[in-house]
Amino acid sequence: MLALRTTAGAVARRALTAASRLPTTSVRTLPKAAASLALISRRDYSAPGSDNFSTRSTVVQLLSNIGSKREVQQYLSHFTSVSSQQFAVIKVGGAIITEHLESLTSALAFLNHVGLFPVVVHGAGPQLNKLLEDAGVEPQFEEGIRITDGKTLAVARKLFLEENLKLVEKLEELGVRARPITSGVFGAEYLDKDKYDLVGRINKVNKDPIEAAINAGCLPILTSMAETPEGQVLNVNADVAAGELARALQPLKIVYLSEKGGLFNADTNEKISAINLDEEYDYLMSQWWCRYGTRLKIKEIKDLLEGLPRTTSVAIIHPADLQKELFTDSGAGTLIRRGNKLATATNVSQFEDLQKLKDVLVRDREGLDAKATVDRYVDGLKSREFKAYFDEPMDALAIVLPPSSTSPLANLATFTITKSGWLTNVADNVFASIQKDHPKLVWTVKEDDENLTWFFDKAEGSLSKEGEVMFWYGLENGDEVKQLMTEFTKHGRSMLGDENLEARLHRAARQASRGLSASTNSTPQRQQARAFSTNARRPVAKTSRTSRPIVSSSRGYATTTNPNPPFGTKNSSNTQPAKVALIGARGYTGQALISLLNSHPHMDLRHVSSRELAGQKLKGYEKRDITYENLTAEDVRRMEEKGEIDCWVMALPNGVCKPFVDAVNEGKGPQNSVIVDLSADYRFDKNWTYGLPELVNRSDIAKATRIANPGCYATAAQVGIAPLVPFLGGQPTIFGVSGYSGAGTKPSPKNDVENLTNNIIPYSLTDHIHEREISNQLGVEVAFVPHVAVWFQGIHHTISIPLKQSMTSRDIRQLYQERYAGEKLIKVSGEPPSVKAISGKHGVEVGGFGVHSSGKRVVVCATIDNLLKGAATQCLQNMNLSLGFAEYEGIPLD
Known part of the structure; x- marks a missing residue:
């Protein structure tokens, strides 16, 4: 199989220098429509070109909320490859300003924070209708155009200025500089003075005010008012104004909200995901349902795009989904582009230029034997049946081998796409054509390719083996799936077709080290999981799944079709080691984390600070020689300012780390470092993200830069109670017992082995900080009674939970099994778990489920290693998510 290569560029330098530092803000404090953009709702303004800020957190937010790093980097690079005013023209209807101002301004702020400057032109039609009706003036229309007399124009002009100011002020509240431009852009003549009165036809667009605004670091906000050369103001339809503006600016995107x-x-009644005009326009115009406003809109957009570069496309989208439409393959609204017509071939002789075919096949290859390998491949095609799919410039080429006696399914043998092909979504057109011709298809790709999510969605199932992923769709029953999986497990790719041809091709692809992109299968996360894309994925599960049906106009829905977001498989686009500093490494938790970082392939421990051990060599870390330091807050501030650290881990006692956190905040490093605090200091701070991945939205963790690591007692207790929160009939009581490592290294009666022998010590019998933490996170009051015993590490909880309805032990156990299905670090069992079994392990075990004879009280037991999942392991989960690595990278899994 020849390799597919996505030539997505890195994030453009301008975006990396123009975006400002983003403070973490609780998502809960903003309206739901703006929740996905909450982290960028406030910033200090910096003019474009400033290199004192970083877009790391914005990019992470994009990754965790809407798509993969490959998608985001590719589109952001694409958008910043042109002058600022050529990024996008966005037309905003009056109803959007009235009903969706929060979503609109959050989306615009988001774009501005990654260094983009959309040109916004708005209308105010619904507001104008209401004002005229309130004034007793009935709006008059002729052929869909508002007849505008002097009184109407006066009302309209005042209204437009008010709406423009409303939008500008809201953007300014979000820390985005915006410039109102209410005149001087659109020149016009009368459309038909006798018929429409003061309505204009735009005949000139002056770009100077727009360019001046952008050069000053402001978003240009335009009204759809025009002037004659004599200075007479004329009313102009906002859609028309946006179109004329696009003709003048020739942007990459035209967006109609x-x-x-x-x-x-x-x-x-389905939303049309994409329309490729060159391929589909005549067909659409012939459909009975394509009429009235839909027909007119498509026709107008076709006329507009025919006068613009082929790279320009139109998107019709809700403002809340604007960033998803712009930065993902899947999009969210309707994408309309000219596209390229597709051609097919079933014989090598049908290619008009055989050398061009070979050049296309070579373009994804490396090595001195590339041309020879392709020559052999083309010679092999001459003697066998196949069907090729490609567009005119061959930005996309696919070759499918039909079913044979050795392979009952059609096999996608070649799929090569250029950057242009991805950006114009030719890949989706080709794949849709393949689907029409081949109801059953199998293909094998490399597991570590950057385009994982795209192929994942195209498939109904997948299976991983030795760095390869086999995908399929169209299998009708379990026996077919079982047979396919068995053959792949035994024979690998040779089962997919002619062994000699395929084996040669396979070896060539492996030598090229650029396979077809692959996506991963996953086990459901939990019932409450959110539907979003993420930058982390679970390893491929050896099962099949059902995906959203793909239609001819699909753009490939990335991972957003899966309502249970998978986490844990490394995103291949993040291969840069993360530089880590550990503040407070003397304790047991610090030592456990050092051991984990030592085996992590992408974490680079640079500094370890301990006042007591300063000057001594660090043991247990083999990647580099490290000497303990006694870092001061000023040292931390200086290191952050210079961008020396990507992630700070605070492993200090409660109440100690604030000066170091303040120092990082003051340093304002270019990489916008992550802080993970293992103490309780920030677990109740709404500006910090609580890092319990199994119970907290992983998206929040992935986009966070300030993460409060949960307490050990609190983690196990929450896992032990959470599935029953909807069924609580009273206050849960937690009887917790910890090994003496939980009391720290500073000598005390609670870690004195002699004192603990044949003994158990209760402490903080009420109001323990973990009692508050558990209650705060679960949203219910709990009672927590901690104890310490003679073993070294490990915690046992016995939790008594009142129920508001009668339940059986089986019912409850099933609730827990469903809630934690697929969670790699949570085990649910029928028997009460033991401390001995959990000590040294990286997860939580829940069991027991003893129900009182009344059926209204259950006792649940939970165990956790307080140094690992209770601290270091969970810290590494949070580090992985926030730094863009696989959630479980570096964590030994049983």
Whole structure:
């Protein structure tokens, strides 16, 4: 199989220097529509070109909320490859300003924070209708155009200025500089003075005010008012104004914000994901349902795009989904582009230029034997049946081998796409054509390719073996899946077709080290999981799954179709080691974390600070020689300012780390470092993200730069109670017992082995900080009674939980099994777990489920290693998520 290569560029330098530092803000404090953009709702303004800020957290937010790093980097690089005013023209209807101002301004702020400057032009039609009706003036329309007399124009002009100011002020509240431009851009003549009165036809666009605004670091916010050369103001339709503006600026994107969020097929009531005009326009115009406003819109957009570069596309989208539409392959609204017509070939002789075919096949290859390998491949195609799919410039080429006696399924043998092919979504067109011709298909790709999510969504199932992933769709029953999996497990790729041809091709692809992109299968996360894409994925599970059906207009839905977001498989686009500093390494937790970092392939421990051990050599870390330091807060501030550290881990006692956190905040490093605090100091701070991945939205952790690591007692207790929160009939009581390592290294009666022998010590019988932590996170009051015993590490909880309804032990156990299905670090068992079994392990075990005879009280037992999942292991989970690595990278899994 020849390799597919995505030539996505790195994030553009301008975006990396223009975006400002983003403080972490609780998502809960913003309206739901703006929740995905909460972290960028406030910033200090810096003019474009400033190199004192970082987009790391914005990029992480994009990754964790809407798509993969490959998608985001590719589109951001694409958007910043042109002048600022050529990024996008966004038309905002009056209803959007009235009903969706929060979503709109959050989305615009988001774009500005990654260094982009969309040109916004708005209307105010609904508001104008209401004002005129309130004044007793009935709006008059002729052929869809508002007849505008002097009184109407006066009302309209005042209204437009008010709406423009409303939008500008809201953006300024979010820390985004915006410039109102209410005149001087659109020159016009009368459309038909006798018929429409003061309505204009735009005949000139002056770009100077727009360019001046952008050069000053401001978003240009335009009204759709025009002037004659004599200075007479004329009313102009906002859609028309946006179109003329696009003709003048020739942007990459033209966006029409719509409450409906796209165009719909009136026959199926489904949103049309994408329209490729060159391929589909005539067909659409012939459909009975394509009429009225939909027909007119498509026709107008076709006329507009025919006068613009082929790279320009139109998106019709709801403002809340704007960033997803712009930065993911899947999009969210309706994407309309000219596209390229597809051609097919079933014989090598049908290619007009055989050398061009070979050049296309070579472009993804490396090595001195590339041309020879491709020559052999093409010679092999001459003697066998196949079907090729490609566009005119061959930005995309796919070759499918039909079913044979040795392979009952069609096999996608070649799939090569250029950067342009990805950006114009030719890949989706090709794959849709393949689907029409081949109801059953199998293909094998490399496991570590950067395009994982794209192929994952195209498949109905996948299986991983030795760095390869086999995908398929169209299998009708479990026996077919079982047979396919068995053959792949035994024979690998030779089962997919002619062994000699395929084996040669396979070896060539492996030598090239650039396989077809692959996506991973996963086990469901939990019932409450959110639907979003993420930068981390679980390893491939050896099962099949059902994905959203793919239709001819699909753009490939990335991972957003899976309502249970998978986590844990490394995102291959993040291969840079993360530089780590550990403040407070003397304690047991610090030592446990050092051991984990030592085996992590992408964590680079640079500094270890301990006042007591300063000057001594660090033991247990083999990647580099490290000497303990006694770092001061000023040292930390200086290191952060210079960008020396990507992640700071605070392993200090409670109440001690604030000066170091303040120093990082003051340093304002270019990489916007992550802080993970293992103490309790910030667990109740709304500006910090609580890092319990199994119970907290992993998206929040992935986009966070300030993470409060949960307490050990609190982690196990929350895992032990959370599934029953909806069924609580009273206050849960937690009887917790910890090994003496939980009392720290400073000598005390609680870690004195002689004192603990044949003994158990209760302490903090009420109001322990973990009692508050558990209650705060679960949203219910709990009672917590901690004890310490003679063993070294490990915690046991016995939790008595009142129920508001009668339940059986089996019912409850099933609740826990469903809630934690697929969680690699949580084990649910019928028997009460033991401390001996959990000590040295990296997860939580829950069991027991003893139900009182009344059926209204259950006792649940939970165990955890307080140094690992209770501290160091969970810290590493949070570090992985926030730094863009696989959640479980570096964590030994049983």
